Amino acid sequence: MAVRRTSSVVAIAAFFFLFCFCSVSHSKQEQSHHPLNKSSSSSSFSLSFPLKSHALPHHKLKPLRSSLTAASAVAVKAPFKYSMVPVVSLPIGTPPQTQDMILDTGSQLSWIQCHDKAKKKSPSADAAGQPSSSTTTFDPSLSSSFSVLPCNHPLCKPRTPDFSLPTSCDQNRLCHYSYFYADGTLAEGNLVREKFTFSRTQITAPLILGCATSSGDDKGILGMNLGRLSFPSQAKVSKFSYCVPARAARYGPSPTGSLYLGDNPNSGTFQYVALMTFFQGQSQRMPNLDPLAYTVPMQGIRIGSRRLSIPPTVFRPDTGGSGQTMIDSGSEFTYLVDEAYDKVREEVVRLVGPRMKKGYVYGGMADMCFDGDAAAIGRSIGDMAFEFEKGAEIVVAKEKVLAEVDGGVHCVAIGRSSMLSAASNIIGNFHQQDLWVEFDLANHRVGFGRADCSRS
Known part of the structure; x- marks a missing residue:
């Protein structure tokens, strides 16, 4: 969120209000496969997703903190509204559940809410006509593509070059991570694999995400930095861009900006x-x-x-x-x-x-x-x-x-x-x-x- 950061190896972590720490690494096998499955006949195109604003309470102010081929380049467009942080809603899982995620170019590991912090809304259809649950939290039991990483998985090593704090095995022998925030709050859960389902023909391979079962906020994080576990790195997105709209008047409607994954027609x-x-x-x-x-x-x-x-x-x-x-x-x-x-x-x-x-x-x-x-x-x-x-x-x-x-x-x-x-x-x-x-x-x-x- 802007407000968060996921790198724990650097002293700059003190900058961020919700700077997070976890300890995971990406195996060579994970890095090698191409996660975006696209129709071979498609060229460049865009998909849009609804976005909403997220205002941070003052006591939680964060002091601020692709290998796509030319023939099959993907441009995914998603709008976001701006208050304190840019929030994009993305479809995750099979069938997709729309999740609010804070667009954060300072974070590495993306994570979603997997606990009952807020009441879920009833299922609806997404822009591509697929069933989609517009929810604040993600329900793993509803997704056929969801899986949890065991603690003996290569991605759950005690220490890695990217992170300094160890992960741990929970009572179910699953890979557990913790994000410690500068305000004393904590977000923690399991490392999981899940797909982003942008359309029927644009679905990522399962990506490594955090599935938070406890957190101090009701939004997830879309980690977009240069780390091996960031969304661009895992999804092989070679280019992305965003446009933050001007702030609305205090009582006015929140304007909507855009997020592109792939080519931007304005470049x-x-x-x-x-x-x-x-x-x-x-x-x-x-x-x-x-x-x-x-x-x-x-x-x-x-x-x-x-x-x-x-x-x-x-x-x-x-x-x-x-x-x-x-x-x-x-x-x-x-x-x-x-x-x-x-x-x-x-x-x-x-x-x-x-x-x-x-x-x-x-x-x-x-x-x-x-x-x-x-x-x-x-x-x-x-x-x-x-x-x-x-x-x-x-x-x-x-x-x-x-x-x-x-x-x-x-x-x-x-x-x-x-x-x-x-x-x-x-x-x-x-x-x-x-x-x-x-x-x-x-x-x-x-x-x-x-x-x-x-x-x-």
């Missing part, structure tokens, strides 16, 4: 930035690095027409991994290391300092906050831009610089990383509103394109 307008890549041995020598995150070489930050005097090295990982800059759909705010945050705050104080709410710190890490006319304050601050190589940039319009946080208070949606005991930069989903973000895994790059996400 001709995108600006691309090469992803930074890391090797396992390298990351072991860099304790503050998350090697599975989508790391980008940011060059600088601009407010209005002024480029702030921040050395580009502040946005790059140093010898210990500090300074890494990542794109994260699961984090709400953007987070900056002290050297960058101080420069941003200095400029905001120069522009609108007298109007700042003195002594107010939101969530323990954001202190550029205001009472009063947010629109006027935004105009005084101006547009903000995160700059990358070759002229690529993420431009945040002045109307979207401030986030309403509590009781009419508005804050610049940037937090200080050090207040979270972390040492990285994270570009969160607040600063991805009305922006296509494409992760082109085959070409090791990320693309950005302006959009009206509610119409894309």
